[in-house]
Amino acid sequence: MTPKIEIYPGKKAMAREFGKQLEQLTQESENVTIALSGGSTPKAIFEILVLEFKDLINWKNIKFFWGDERCVEPIDPESNYGMAHDLLLSRVPVDKTKIFRVSGEISPHDAALQYEQSIKKEVPFINGLPQFDLMILGLGDDGHTASIFPHQIELWNSENICEVATHPDTGQNRVTLTGNVINNSKQILFWITGEKKAEKVDEIINKKDNYKQYPASLVKPDNSIWMMDEKAAKKVG
Numbered sequence: 220m221t222p223k224i225e226i227y228p229g230k231k232a233m234a235r236e237f238g239k240q241l242e243q244l245t246q247e248s249e250n251v252t253i254a255l256s257g258g259s260t261p262k263a264i265f266e267i268l269v270l271e272f273k274d275l276i277n278w279k280n281i282k283f284f285w286g287d288e289r290c291v292e293p294i295d296p297e298s299n300y301g302m303a304h305d306l307l308l309s310r311v312p313v314d315k316t317k318i319f320r321v322s323g324e325i326s327p328h329d330a331a332l333q334y335e336q337s338i339k340k341e342v343p344f345i346n347g348l349p350q351f352d353l354m355i356l357g358l359g360d361d362g363h364t365a366s367i368f369p370h371q372i373e374l375w376n377s378e379n380i381c382e383v384a385t386h387p388d389t390g391q392n393r394v395t396l397t398g399n400v401i402n403n404s405k406q407i408l409f410w411i412t413g414e415k416k417a418e419k420v421d422e423i424i425n426k427k428d429n430y431k432q433y434p435a436s437l438v439k440p441d442n443s444i445w446m447m448d449e450k451a452a453k454k455v456g
């Protein structure tokens with residue numbers, strides 16, 4: 220089985236489609252749980268959400284989490300929370316008590332434990348695991364997703380809700396949700412843009428070469444949608 224693929228002419232069109240979905244979800248439910256992705260891809264999406272959906276989405280109905288976080292201060296330019304705060308959360312009327320960030324500034328082990336506790340308290344459990352309504356994922360140039368990298372692919376199957384991971388090149392610690400939690404989400408949305416991603420998209424979607432070494436290939440296809448711009452999807456047949 221292959222995941223559902225949606226190809227958009229550009230980032231703006233992709234962001235608009237997501238905005239409409241979120242608008243609808245927040246009309247239907249007062250308690251929408253979202254895990255955001257970090258890195259660079261969400262920036263353009265957040266900008267459109269602020270510009271075009273500020274007054275359409277019921278922001279107060281959303282609980283915000285992250286699929287992964289870099290173990291840095293929240294004001295560090297590397298912080299996934301910091302980026303979401305600066306480009307989205309500080310610009311739309313969210314309920315600040317519903318932002319559940321990873322404390323990247325404390326010891327990674329303690330941050331993972333603390334984050335796990337907030338998830339247990341705030342996210343409904345289905346099938347013995349937390350179930351997020353929306354899990355947003357990115358695709359790293361090396362095939363990683365959340366912060367599960369190819370060299371630590373075994374973390375995907377961890378029985379814990381979160382794990383401490385390490386970036387393969389910089390050694391930076393990360394806190395990441397694990398595969399069982401990701402795959403238990405009601406809806407998983409990959410956001411993938413730009414030509415740099417085209418090769419990995421091709422390998423994973425078309426099951427080429429050693430695609431199984433990429434953590435992103437372990438995301439369950441049946442409840443996931445790969446939202447991509449034309450550049451990222453250029454090799455998808």
Ligand SMILES: O=C1O[C@H](COP(=O)(O)O)[C@@H](O)[C@H](O)[C@H]1O
Pocket residue numbers: 256257258259260261286287288289299356357358359360364365366
């Ligand atoms: O390090 C990370 O990388 C991935 C992909 O990021 P991008 O910059 O290529 O968009 C991201 O999904 C993850 O949240 C982040 O921590």
